[in-house]
Amino acid sequence: MDADFESTLLTADQIATRLDELAQQIVLDIEAATGLSDPEHPHNTLTIIPIMTGSIIFVADLVRRLPLRMRIYPMSASSYPGTATTSRGVTLSSDSRVPDELTGQHVLLIDDILDSGSTLRAVTDELKTRGPDTLHTCVLLRKQRDQAMSFPIDYVAFDIPDEFVVGYGLDYDDQYRNVPQIVTLKPEVAQG
Ligand code: IMP
Ligand code: MG
Numbered sequence: 001m002d003a004d005f006e007s008t009l010l011t012a013d014q015i016a017t018r019l020d021e022l023a024q025q026i027v028l029d030i031e032a033a034t035g036l037s038d039p040e041h042p043h044n045t046l047t048i049i050p051i052m053t054g055s056i057i058f059v060a061d062l063v064r065r066l067p068l069r070m071r072i073y074p075m076s077a078s079s080y081p082g083t084a085t086t087s088r089g090v091t092l093s094s095d096s097r098v099p100d101e102l103t104g105q106h107v108l109l110i111d112d113i114l115d116s117g118s119t120l121r122a123v124t125d126e127l128k129t130r131g132p133d134t135l136h137t138c139v140l141l142r143k144q145r146d147q148a149m150s151f152p153i154d155y156v157a158f159d160i161p162d163e164f165v166v167g168y169g170l171d172y173d174d175q176y177r178n179v180p181q182i183v184t185l186k187p188e189v190a191q192g
Pocket of ligand 1: 051054111112113114115116117118119120163164165166170171172
């Protein structure tokens, strides 16, 4: 598998260190949003909505750093089917368990990467109609391209060059999600 990779953009250690910081910030913010300072208080409950499948590793590592009460409702949205390396439009899944009513809830929407912004726009538009008290957005990676940099987002772990990357949950043709670091593929491997 390693033979498919061109370069490492982020090591597992870099990701872990940054997640510690990000988690602390999220805890402070949810406390501010709810007006409560005790992370154990029962009203300090977060509703985490991870976008499948790319965010699985990120979410698994992030939520274990958040000492807050939470409910997790994964939902699906896909824009890069199979071997595509450019977006093909967003499809939301209808089988998610995200509640129809989000009134009274503090929602944290989590995705792996902010690229064109179409996925997050489609999902935030949908979630807003469900009336959450607060809706925050969080991504592991943001590509340094205009569409991504100008998109309003609350938490970004890392800004990366505008390249196609895999690893730490991100895939190419459903492969490489298990790679512990963020890497680029050799051009002969990724031809989207
Ligand atoms: P957007 O809708 O264009 O912002 O793209 C977001 C989605 O496209 C992400 O959730 C990923 O699933 C996928 N994606 C975008 N860029 C990459 C990449 O570099 N590698 C793997 N998947 C990507
Ligand atoms: Mg995705």
